[in-house]
Amino acid sequence: MPKETFFNIGEAKRTLITEAFLREFALKPFDEASISEVVKQLGIAKGSVYQYFEDKLDLFLYLLKESGGAKKNYVGSIERESFPDFWVFFKALFKAGLEFDRERPLHSHFLFNLIKNLQSPTIEHLYKDMLSSSVLAFEEMVKVEIAKGLFRNDVSSEIMGFMLYKVGVSIQEQMEFKGFINPKESIFNSEPVYKDKHEHLMNMVDDYILMVKPTFDKN
Amino acid sequence: MPKETFFNIGEAKRTLITEAFLREFALKPFDEASISEVVKQLGIAKGSVYQYFEDKLDLFLYLLKESGGAKKNYVGSIERESFPDFWVFFKALFKAGLEFDRERPLHSHFLFNLIKNLQSPTIEHLYKDMLSSSVLAFEEMVKVEIAKGLFRNDVSSEIMGFMLYKVGVSIQEQMEFKGFINPKESIFNSEPVYKDKHEHLMNMVDDYILMVKPTFDKN
């Protein structure tokens, strides 16, 4: 948790600082991200950062919480019950993700790089927790569909949940792999990752759904 | 490429040095891996390393080539033609991977950590190349199956190839995620990652095949 100080300095400055660090941690793994460099960019003293935060990890966790919270505002309201079919629901999640990306590009960038970010030895332990919670969420979705009789029940929900999680990640990774999006460049230009690529992504999602439907659906 | 010197110092010493660095790069991302620490472990002078190699990257690339070559000796001989069915072939690849892991644990460790390893900013450019070649290999496999009329042709081979690659990776990741294997610990104990877990992995492979077959197979 940041110190009191950080919330007393006024929103304008707080935002400026937050955004600069979001950028830094979106570009580099935790251990490579440099506080010294960011304060140079910001034109503030390094000591100030330690008036606001306990240490580097505290700062990182703050950014993580902020970004996660911001994304929840977009994705959190989407409920399975509002959709007739899991895959329409699945698409809606991506659609919401795109809105998040458009309106909160820096938070989006930060979360985009999170998986790579967490590989740093110093915060390895966080990785397992994050992964677990993500995978578990997908596992729960799978269980619901199985209970509804819509997903097959001859494969364990653990494996299906993990696979479903991987499908979600793969879609984004393939967008990057194929050069349709360029996260690093987007951060540099302060643009959303999926700027002008909304349709492109949704098409990719459609392709993936078409492909993996038979792996999950009953019959 | 290592310098001449490295091949003049005798196999025993060369192996010792190689293995120590394989361990280091198996444990840490490129930028975190420390030459200083390894030479301390080895009890040799740091300067010696720079008699053998141009720089850190040269050393890393040597290890990469060695490990890749070693793995090819196990996996390279397996040909699709020898199997009636793609999935039997797919299983055979994993089976060969297990032999490699058993007999060349250090190389196996190194390659296991490679994906994480390559996230380091310094060698990011290598990442794309490595990923490309892996994905392309799977894409080619998919194309062959489509041509044979065994895989569906209503999804692009690019997406299917990428997915197939991801399936392979996911199997290993889930083994780790579920705690069935523990790479870090295995390195520490100088044991194969899949020691006593061959059957376990092959069962996981079977589960995955059962699950994803409908995504790839025609009908």
Added chain:
DNA sequence: AAAAGAAATGACTGGGTAGTCATGTAATTT
């Protein structure tokens, strides 16, 4: 206006790193 409190500062500590190079030692050739 004076005093008290809050925030900003940057030099400094202690730690780490990759890579260099002049010097020393060992092995090989003459």
Added chain:
DNA sequence: AAATTACATGACTACCCAGTCATTTCTTTT
């Protein structure tokens, strides 16, 4: 045995970093 070549060494350079803290500057309260 002398000369030459090959390898080994570790102190040293030049650079990073996170985090500290006494001091100064600004802001608010008295």
